[in-house]
Amino acid sequence: MKYMIELKHLRKKFCTQVVLNDIDLNVKQKEIVGLIGPSGAGKSTTIDTMLGMEKADAGMALVLNTQMPNRAVLGKIGYMAQSDALYETLTAHENLKFFGRMKGVTGDRLDEEIMHTAQVVELTADLNKRVVNYSGGMKRRLSLAIALLGQPELLILDEPTVGIDPALRRKIWHELNTIRTENRSVLITTHVMDEAELTDRVALLLGGKIIAFDHPKKLEQDYGVKTIEDVFLKAESEMDQ
Structure with a gap:
């Protein structure tokens, strides 16, 4: 089985605070995996450690079967961080063109992809606006288009x-479902529990630990509830007992 991401016994702490505690997580080819949990649960730290932006204290983190950081592998990944990294004095179109070229996309293909991604995030009418004049939501949409x-x-x-x-x-x-049909994969973090229902598998992260990881319907069945939000609440209460 081909894994796009494989984390085994991943551990990360800042000073004396353990942020990730023995994390096991994988993403297969042609799969959407959700990583959900409240703010401060460790979702972004999981990604930062996986990509080599933070050094793990223990365990293994492979992306496309490669230990990170690795520049060649980064070129094969579409990454959208929690905070936007955009050139605000440029227009959205100029940002897309710059980042597209950085990814090796040029010519007519780049023009086609810019128009497609702008359409997906509904920024077509605003491509020639400078990013400094964008709202926070528009900047998020542009960051997604770049990814x-x-x-x-x-x-x-x-x-x-x-x-x-x-x-x-x-x-x-x-669009994410279309990407999955093209044998590509997605790891998405969210605190919107309804989105977790749309994934192939979902990992529930709480207190630096993955407390459950399976298909949403399977988790609902295992916990005897109707929604992933209820799964999370029940799993959290069981942890506190």
Whole structure:
């Protein structure tokens, strides 16, 4: 079985605080995996450690079967961080063109991808506006469009739908499902429990530990509840007992 991401016994602490405690997580090819949990649970730290932006204290983290950080592997990933990293004095189109070229996309293909990704995130009419004049939600949408450029084998999206209205969120999830059908994979973090229902598998992260990891319907069945939110609440209460 081909794993796009494979984390084994991953551990990370800052000073004396253990942020990730023996994390096991994997993402298969042609799969959308959700990583959910409240703010401060360790979702972003999991991604940062996985990508080599933070050094793990123990365990193994492989991305595309490679220990990170690795520049060649980064070129195959579409990464959207929790905070936007955009050139605000440039227009959205100029940002997309710059980052597309950084990913090796040029010519007509780049123009086509810019128009497609702008359409997905509903920024087509605002491509020629300077990013400094964008709202926070528009910047998130532009960051997502940049991550989609280059048709990456793996998308790693950290809270991509924050500040995005429900109709556009549905459109974005349609795009993610299309990506899955193309034998590509997605790891997405969110605190929106409804989004977890749309994944192939979902990992519940609490207090630096993954307390459950399976298909959403399987987790609901195992915990005897109807929604992933109820799974999370029940698993959390069981941890506290």
